[in-house]
Amino acid sequence: MSRNSDDKSKERRKVILDAALKTFVKRGYSETRVSEIATEAGVAEGTLYNYFSSKEELLLALFDEKWGGIIEEIKKKIGRLDDPNKKLKAMFSMVVTMFKRNRHLAEIFLVDIKQSSIFLNNYPINRVVEFLDLIETILEEGKRKGIYRKDLDTRVTKMIIFGAAQGIILSWVLSESSAVKNKTFQFSLFRAARALRDIFKSGLVGEKR
Amino acid sequence: MSRNSDDKSKERRKVILDAALKTFVKRGYSETRVSEIATEAGVAEGTLYNYFSSKEELLLALFDEKWGGIIEEIKKKIGRLDDPNKKLKAMFSMVVTMFKRNRHLAEIFLVDIKQSSIFLNNYPINRVVEFLDLIETILEEGKRKGIYRKDLDTRVTKMIIFGAAQGIILSWVLSESSAVKNKTFQFSLFRAARALRDIFKSGLVGEKR
Amino acid sequence: MSRNSDDKSKERRKVILDAALKTFVKRGYSETRVSEIATEAGVAEGTLYNYFSSKEELLLALFDEKWGGIIEEIKKKIGRLDDPNKKLKAMFSMVVTMFKRNRHLAEIFLVDIKQSSIFLNNYPINRVVEFLDLIETILEEGKRKGIYRKDLDTRVTKMIIFGAAQGIILSWVLSESSAVKNKTFQFSLFRAARALRDIFKSGLVGEKR
Amino acid sequence: MSRNSDDKSKERRKVILDAALKTFVKRGYSETRVSEIATEAGVAEGTLYNYFSSKEELLLALFDEKWGGIIEEIKKKIGRLDDPNKKLKAMFSMVVTMFKRNRHLAEIFLVDIKQSSIFLNNYPINRVVEFLDLIETILEEGKRKGIYRKDLDTRVTKMIIFGAAQGIILSWVLSESSAVKNKTFQFSLFRAARALRDIFKSGLVGEKR
DNA sequence: GATGAATGAGACTTCATTCAT
């Protein structure tokens, strides 16, 4: 009995969280109405408040639970690798795979950072920062091992890599919403990831040799 | 008289637009109160409505006038150049210079794109798209001229470049807001731009030769 | 079986009523949440509605049952007395004794009248009015018997007596809540009742003779 | 200009405050809807919030401004008197006069104390306490001057007097609301005050000598 | 009967916009 009701409660919580994710991303946090989330989740407005004490708490829970999970998985995976290049590749590969599984997550990846100049300062726990730190750690390791240039500015580079990745995600997201106009252009997230890797490996120039 | 009042009117309009830019960036569009803009501009709330018909129109005007100007300047400048590499360099150089001159513009560069998944679809006139198109055009030209790899995916790459640039801007913006903690880390926008150029030229790897 | 379940049912009803009394008094009717009453009573929220059809009905039941009992007892007691002075004295004595036994009742005595200007008009059955009538009856009797002044305005005087009694109760209630500050001041309800009697007997003036 | 708009603003504030007084008293604080106050004041709901930051602040302002004024006036008046009896009389006389001028004030006199067991503890500034202290001071003075009995318990007596006065006010308030039923009974506040004085002077007993 | 999660009407409050001065 307890088992069942607990399951149901967890299920509801998840349904609401997913609905919030979807709606926040669609309209942005401020423009999202609590009633929209409720409708999307198929519950009454009041029900939301049995699970989350406020609209804001819903947002914070999203970051914690969705992002947090990803970061943990990534950390676990790259802990088993040695080569920084492979680490970076694995990291992006995982992010891409996850995003393919959950479209909305991809979008909040943008929405999250978008608020960054405001958000980063206000919320102590910020998953994006964790993510950035992860990249920097790998870059530092690469420098130590002599794989990356000694003069590589890791602080700046982590932002470049992060931003570039974001650019890809955005590209992918937009490719669907503006699909009507660009019917011929089939965006492949994996192809895009490969492009990113190539650029960071050897730049834009032609002669690969 | 007409001359004077016209000048005054234009001046007012500009003051209000600047105040809006400043406040939208500080708080985000939704969190910005019209009263804040009015206070910042040093006029009464009602006065705003003599110049702009709504809060939203204020936002649209901002994009048109502020961003538009930059794009025009960039187009003019790179029209006089031949080498795609130099074009890209010039483009970033101009953006960086402009951002150094106007901090808020840098921030809206982030804030703008942040809303992208929503905005891009809703507003026909979007300056960010123009900017992206500009990058793509240069990349295509580079491919045609045999300077860039034949297999370069320009659609994806423009987003990578754009995102990477955004990463740098974000880095810069954050370096000031969190300056207290990182006193030792002096962020140089120009140094960062060089890092970006290097990476896009030859990647992360050590052997420059 | 019927016997047992009836007993249990009555017991539950009483438990809920007591919980309601306690909470209404502590927070006031409007500020009391049905969930608080349920918790205090140790039952589920829904259970309340098996015994009372609404929160309001709970309040009305309280007045009827708690107050009603007191009034009945008082009537019985003073029915056996002759002297109006002794009747008044007995009445106060009983009220005081009851209040000492049930603190919450004392408080609702205040809370009740507080709502009076609203309640008195809205609810036909009002126990306070009964109480006031009882006092007036005694005063009238005193006048008839020549014990009280012929010009005594019984309508006004009943309110004075009632109000004065209320003042004492309030004093007592407050003496405990502000006990920290006035450690030295030990409020005795019985001493206070005597003070009231003295004043109504001969006023404030010094010469008792 | 400033003069006029200031006047208008003050006027509005007063209108709202009066409407709040009227409605709080009629329904009680918790049961009063902000919309009712607005309607009563003849303004839009939002307008209230240009003058008071919340419903609660409206209540606190009422106590401060309405009660505060009365207490000050009373203090000034009785400061010019010597005889404690005359002081008490003057005090009641003033209260009665004021109440006759402002019916709602009379009612809040009840509403105020009604909440006492709850309110007194929560709000540091409480005008009722000031009023009670004033009575106690006079009683103490009377004892010192040998006018009142040496064994008079001033702490208790102040509550008795206060309560009795309240009883009269309540009586008066009720006499109008239940006027339909008691057409013949014409309540005179002044006659009632005299009754109160008589009782406190010499009690209920018949032989005035 | 008992439970407590779900419900949704309605409360307080905010704030873009209007309009009398």
Next chain:
DNA sequence: TATGAATGAAGTCTCATTCAT
């Protein structure tokens, strides 16, 4: 044209009541 108080629609959240288990 400039002002800023007034407006009221719409938002978030509360909580008495219902109802499936």
